[in-house]
Amino acid sequence: MNAPLPLTDAPAEAAAQITSLPDDGPAKISARNVSVFYGAKRAIDDVSIDVPNDYVTAFIGPSGCGKSTFLRSLNRMNDTIANARVEGEILIDGQDIYRSGMDVVQLRARVGMVFQKPNPFPKSIYENIAYGPRIHGLTTSKSELDGIVETSLQRAGLWDEVKDRLTDSGTALSGGQQQRLCIARAIAVDPEVILMDEPCSALDPIATARIEELIDELRGRYAIVIVTHSMQQAARVSQRTAFFHMGKIVEYGTTSDIFTNPREERTKDYITGRYG
Amino acid sequence: MSPAILLLLAFGLGLVGWLAARSRAWAFRAKTPDARLHSLPSFHAWYVALWIAVPALVFALVWNAVSPALITAHVLADPAAAALPGFGFEREAMLAQARAVAEGKAFGVFMPEAEGLIAPYRVALARYESIGLIVTILVALAGGAFAFLRLKPDFTARTRVERAVMSLLLIASLVAILTTAGIIISLVFETVRFFGMVSPIDFLFGTHWAPDPMSTGAVDGKQFGAIPLFWGTIYIGAIIAMLVAIPLGLMSAIYLTQYASSTVRKVIKPLLEILAGVPTVVYGYFAALTVAPAVRDFAQGIGISSASTESAVAAGLVMGVMIIPFVSSMADDSIAAVPDALRDGSLAMGATRAETIRKVLVPAALPGIVAGIMLAVSRAIGETMIVVMAAGASANLTANPFQSMTTVTFQIVAMLTGEGSFDHPATLSAFALGMVLFLVTLALNFIALRVVKRYREAYE
Numbered sequence: 001m002n003a004p005l006p007l008t009d010a011p012a013e014a015a016a017q018i019t020s021l022p023d024d025g026p027a028k029i030s031a032r033n034v035s036v037f038y039g040a041k042r043a044i045d046d047v048s049i050d051v052p053n054d055y056v057t058a059f060i061g062p063s064g065c066g067k068s069t070f071l072r073s074l075n076r077m078n079d080t081i082a083n084a085r086v087e088g089e090i091l092i093d094g095q096d097i098y099r100s101g102m103d104v105v106q107l108r109a110r111v112g113m114v115f116q117k118p119n120p121f122p123k124s125i126y127e128n129i130a131y132g133p134r135i136h137g138l139t140t141s142k143s144e145l146d147g148i149v150e151t152s153l154q155r156a157g158l159w160d161e162v163k164d165r166l167t168d169s170g171t172a173l174s175g176g177q178q179q180r181l182c183i184a185r186a187i188a189v190d191p192e193v194i195l196m197d198e199p200c201s202a203l204d205p206i207a208t209a210r211i212e213e214l215i216d217e218l219r220g221r222y223a224i225v226i227v228t229h230s231m232q233q234a235a236r237v238s239q240r241t242a243f244f245h246m247g248k249i250v251e252y253g254t255t256s257d258i259f260t261n262p263r264e265e266r267t268k269d270y271i272t273g274r275y276g
Numbered sequence: 277m278s279p280a281i282l283l284l285l286a287f288g289l290g291l292v293g294w295l296a297a298r299s300r301a302w303a304f305r306a307k308t309p310d311a312r313l314h315s316l317p318s319f320h321a322w323y324v325a326l327w328i329a330v331p332a333l334v335f336a337l338v339w340n341a342v343s344p345a346l347i348t349a350h351v352l353a354d355p356a357a358a359a360l361p362g363f364g365f366e367r368e369a370m371l372a373q374a375r376a377v378a379e380g381k382a383f384g385v386f387m388p389e390a391e392g393l394i395a396p397y398r399v400a401l402a403r404y405e406s407i408g409l410i411v412t413i414l415v416a417l418a419g420g421a422f423a424f425l426r427l428k429p430d431f432t433a434r435t436r437v438e439r440a441v442m443s444l445l446l447i448a449s450l451v452a453i454l455t456t457a458g459i460i461i462s463l464v465f466e467t468v469r470f471f472g473m474v475s476p477i478d479f480l481f482g483t484h485w486a487p488d489p490m491s492t493g494a495v496d497g498k499q500f501g502a503i504p505l506f507w508g509t510i511y512i513g514a515i516i517a518m519l520v521a522i523p524l525g526l527m528s529a530i531y532l533t534q535y536a537s538s539t540v541r542k543v544i545k546p547l548l549e550i551l552a553g554v555p556t557v558v559y560g561y562f563a564a565l566t567v568a569p570a571v572r573d574f575a576q577g578i579g580i581s582s583a584s585t586e587s588a589v590a591a592g593l594v595m596g597v598m599i600i601p602f603v604s605s606m607a608d609d610s611i612a613a614v615p616d617a618l619r620d621g622s623l624a625m626g627a628t629r630a631e632t633i634r635k636v637l638v639p640a641a642l643p644g645i646v647a648g649i650m651l652a653v654s655r656a657i658g659e660t661m662i663v664v665m666a667a668g669a670s671a672n673l674t675a676n677p678f679q680s681m682t683t684v685t686f687q688i689v690a691m692l693t694g695e696g697s698f699d700h701p702a703t704l705s706a707f708a709l710g711m712v713l714f715l716v717t718l719a720l721n722f723i724a725l726r727v728v729k730r731y732r733e734a735y736e
Contacts, residue, residue: 077624082537108626115624119617122640131635132625182621189625 018252020050021240027091028053028193028223029074034088036069036078043069045247046088051193051240056215056224058234058255061244062270067227070244071195074225075111076104092193109136111193112186112222117202118178120170120185125162128170128181129153132189148188155221156184157214176207183214187222194218196226200233212237231271235259243267282336286416290329293420297324297427304429315434323433326440327423332416339408347375350400356392375401463714466707473701474500479708485671485687487705489696500705502712504671508681509713512592512667513656516677520596521652525603526645530633532604533611545608552601556661563594563666575678583678586668592677595662602652603645610644611637643727650724654717660685684709 020027027050036044044066051057059067069078076097078084090097097107109132120128129149132138139145149166153159158180162173170181179199186194196215200208215224215237228234234241234255241258243251243266251258251267262268301317313320348371351357360367370390376382377390378397385391427433471479474497482501528548532541568590575583614637622632638645668680669690691706 075624077620080620080623105626105628108624113624115617115621117617119615119621121618121621121636131622131627135625135627135631135635185621185625 017048017249019048021052021252021254024050024052024055024240026053027051028093029225030089030091031070031074032089032091034070034073034086034090036066036073037085037087038081039083043247044073047247047249049242049249049252051223051225053223054220055239056219056226056237057240057242058238059225059227059242059244060229060231060234060270061250063229065244066247067244068197071197071225071227074193074195075108075113077108077113079104105136109189110191111195112189112191114179114182114186114194114196114199116198118175118182120173120178120181122169122171124167125153125170125173125181126166128185129188132185136189138189152184152188155187155218156180157210157217158184174207176203176210179203179207179211180214183211183218187218191222193223193225196224198227198229201229208233231259243270245270282333282412285412286329286332286336289332289413289416289420290325293328293424294321294325297321297424300424300427304427308429312429314430314432315437319433319437320427320431322437322440324420324423324427326437328416328420330440331419332412335415336408336412339411343404343408347397347400347404350403351393351396354393354396356396360389360393460714463707463711466704467711469699470701470704470708473704474708479705483673485682487691487702489691489694489700489702491700491702495701500701502684502705502709504673505682505684505687505709506712507673508588508663508667508671509657509683509685511675511677512588512663512681512683513595513659514653516589516592517596517599517656518649518653520593521599521603521656522649524596525600525648525652526607526638528600529604529607529611530638533608534629534633534637548604549601551598552605554598556598556659557665559594559598560661560665563590563662567594568666571678580676580678582676584668584680586666586680587678588667588681589677591663591667591681594666595656595659598659598662599652599656602655603648606648606651607641607645610641610648613644614640643730647724647728650720650727654720654724657683658685658713658717660689664689684713688713 020030029051030049031051032048034044034047035042047066047070059071061067072078073086074090074092074097076086078086086098092107092111096102121131123131126149129152130145133145133148139148150159150163153162158177161177162168162181170178173181179202183194183199200211203211212233215226218224219239226234226237238255241253241255242249243258243262243264245266251262251264253263257263258267259271262271298317298321301313301315301320305313305317351371351374352360360370366387370385370387370393373382373385373387374390374393374397377385377394378401385394473495478497479500479502481503482498483503484498484501485504487499528544532545532548536544564586568585568587571587571590571593572583572585575587618636618640619632622636623629627635663683663686667682667686669682669686670680671682671687672679674681688706688709691703691709694702696703
């Protein structure tokens, strides 16, 4: 990755909330004073955060706190919602993704996404993976495409299970396999960031454990942001955690700090299960 | 027995039974205040009322069906009937005349032989009418008494009435099915009669269609080759009309589901559906008066001198416009039924909207779209008014869309409204054509419904 400008001076930043952690190096994604509106309703209120490149960052918080909304603004998926509006600045490698002239097609090729419910296309396993490389013209030959399909499935830990039935429909796989297929599909276009929106909420514990292992394997290769309802999951897979509440980030820090030594009372209440 | 009197009788007795049963049920309750009735008094009341009205009405229906035969038998046993001719049309006419006079519907008879039958008819009518009336009342009373005597505090009237309601609903739903069956049966009889005169092979594979409704003597099967009609029907309804309706319907559905803002959608969708509500005869005017001359002028302009005023392309174009709503609303529904998760998944991969539509949404919605197209085809090939007004009557077997052509539906109309007698093969051919049309549209609808069903299951 090319070295972005370090963001040192965050203007008008409230002293209470830490936006960026000192030893994280240059941020992969920096959000500054981001607010997201659905019509007149403010779902995200003045959020600023630096997401590091080499770690898994977890967004936790009670339902309706805006963590998924914020995640979706990082690859401009909120554009697909008719009355959604984003204010503030979101920089990826120092470039504002909401500037005019920004191409969302290229942005989404760099920032992949995995959804809450596995959503493989009703096509073959092979075609599911080949979808991204085809639309972005990443390959010039069939063998090259075959290679991408194989690598992506291997990285997603699915290759051994499906290599003999690549022509079967992606929707015929089990829920956990479908979700790994979706991760493989996201990996296939070689993104820099992978956003995961509660990727295990529709899966059983065994499939969840498999996905968590996978997230750990993918760390370092991609900047990963995961939204989760499960605090155990956040504690297991992430190194950085941001606690969202009522559209704001209440606290951001290393995962171990947030879970063992939270500075804010509300964070403590949430992680000890007093509410949420 | 007039139906009005019968109904009044059944309802009157039913009402009496209803009131009696209700007061009896109330009496149970009054007698033993601690014991609870199994059913509310009104259920007891309905139970008795149904037992009065239903058997009486059923008997009356049966009696109405069999009593004419009994009356005729009675009259024929009279000595005056000996003067009647043995069989045939005249005999029937005389009986009918005598009967009409006896019933007071006519004032005199034209045939002297019928004169003597009037008196026996009067006697027979009066006798069977009073028998019918008395037995109906007896049946009603017997049913009522049977039901009334069964009433007890713990009698399960509620379950029985509920069951009767269920059968009523079942009968209501059977009416449509039985009507369809009746249509098929009546078509089958006439079709069989037609195929008794013209060989099915001549009909289904012959290429010359020129039935002469006035011809007499031996039937020439070579006149009944229906291939030009089938070709005209398919060419206009399934080819030209679909070339118009599929692209326009699909594109409008894609625009409405994927691009239009909700305000635009709210305006355009109802407007599009208005197209489906325009009477086809109005489309017919439009096709015949506006489109057909324009098509002819255009064809002659580009040097096709054979272009006629009535042309397959004029009828097909207008028919295509007519069925746009069928294609677009089915496509609209099935594209909208594709889960948003798939669309989001594709967009999140960096696919453009057009790529998402082409590679994910339309393939996923394809079964529904195909089903919509099949329904539209079956609608188009059954369409009559537009082709009557714009396509012409000549059975040409040609691929030139600027020539006049004729369709199955047009020929059905032409043959049935023609001058020929009813049992002439030309007239009967209408039923054979109708049978073919019915079977084809039935098959298309059946396939379409199967496809839609499979597709619904895929996402649930």
